Amino acid sequence: QKEVEQNSGPLSVPEGAIASLNCTYSDRGSQSFFWxxxxxxxxxxxxxxxxxxxxxxxxxFTAQLNKASQYVSxxxxxxxxxxxxxxxxxxxxxxxRDDKIIFGKGTRLHILP
Amino acid sequence: xxQVTQNPRYLITVTGKKLTVTCSQNMNHEYxxxxxxxxxxxxxxxxxxxxxxxxDKGDVPEGYKVSRKEKRNFPLILESPSPNQTSLYFCASxxxxxxxxxxxxxxxxGTRLTVV
Numbered sequence: 001q002k003e004v005e006q007n008s009g010p011l012s013v014p015e016g017a018i019a020s021l022n023c024t025y026s027d028r029g030s031q032s033f034f035w036x037x038x039x040x041x042x043x044x045x046x047x048x049x050x051x052x053x054x055x056x057x058x059x060x061f062t063a064q065l066n067k068a069s070q071y072v073s074x075x076x077x078x079x080x081x082x083x084x085x086x087x088x089x090x091x092x093x094x095x096x097r098d099d100k101i102i103f104g105k106g107t108r109l110h111i112l113p
Numbered sequence: 114x115x116q117v118t119q120n121p122r123y124l125i126t127v128t129g130k131k132l133t134v135t136c137s138q139n140m141n142h143e144y145x146x147x148x149x150x151x152x153x154x155x156x157x158x159x160x161x162x163x164x165x166x167x168x169d170k171g172d173v174p175e176g177y178k179v180s181r182k183e184k185r186n187f188p189l190i191l192e193s194p195s196p197n198q199t200s201l202y203f204c205a206s207x208x209x210x211x212x213x214x215x216x217x218x219x220x221x222x223g224t225r226l227t228v229v
Contacts, residue, residue, distance in 0.1 A: 032215045032217075034215075034217045034218075036218075043203055043220040043221060043222055043223050044156070044203070044218070044220050045220070046217040046218060046219070049215075049216060049217040088155075088156065090218075092215045098169070099144070099161065099163055099169070099215075100158055100161065100171060100172070101146065101158065101161075101215065101218070102158065102172070103148075103155055103156040103157075104155065105153070105154070105155035106155060
């Protein structure tokens with residue numbers, strides 16, 4: 001069973017600090033990696049996607065991918081109370097006719113004012 | 114406005130009564146998928162479709178059917194719903210590159226289904 005693992009949290013971070021969210025995945029053939037944010041009672045929304053090893057920055061968000069270690073992370077700089085949400089890591093698993101996108105169970109992030 | 118539209122938002126039904134949840138996207142996306150979200154279990158993929166007339170099982174397909182007759186529509190069918198299918202359901206669509214890489218989902222607003 002191919003898996004995506006995240007720490008469920010809650011992760012509490014002071015306002016203005018850097019929040020660091022981590023995710024590991026089991027399938028070495030995975031090619032695309034995603035971070036979604038989900039507010040309570042709402043649908044997930046895409047924050048970042050990354051395909052290549054290294055860092056990808058978009059505003060206050062940085063996604064980091066290390067395929068050798070099967071590890072993807074999300075950094076949120078200058079955390080704001082509005083960043084309080086559940087963050088979902090997702091991995092696109094392809095091969096042998098499969099083209100699934102599997103989600104981790106999410107990490108709850110709480111930004112302390 | 115680019116969006117994925119699901120209907121209905123809320124549905125209460127009885128065991129065994131066939132139902133369909135509709136999903137439509139206006140972004141010309143090739144890839145569409147259905148997920149269910151349950152507390153402690155996260156989002157689990159039910160079925161997905163890489164293009165018209167192409168559908169495949171996700172991780173939890175039992176008790177569900179789908180069809181993809183047109184690019185924009187991807188309905189989820191429960192032929193004989195049971196209480197263990199009570200859940201929050203999301204439809205999602207995404208653009209895929211020529212090499213199969215996925216750009217990430219746009220999700221619908223969700224359908225909260227209760228089967229009694």
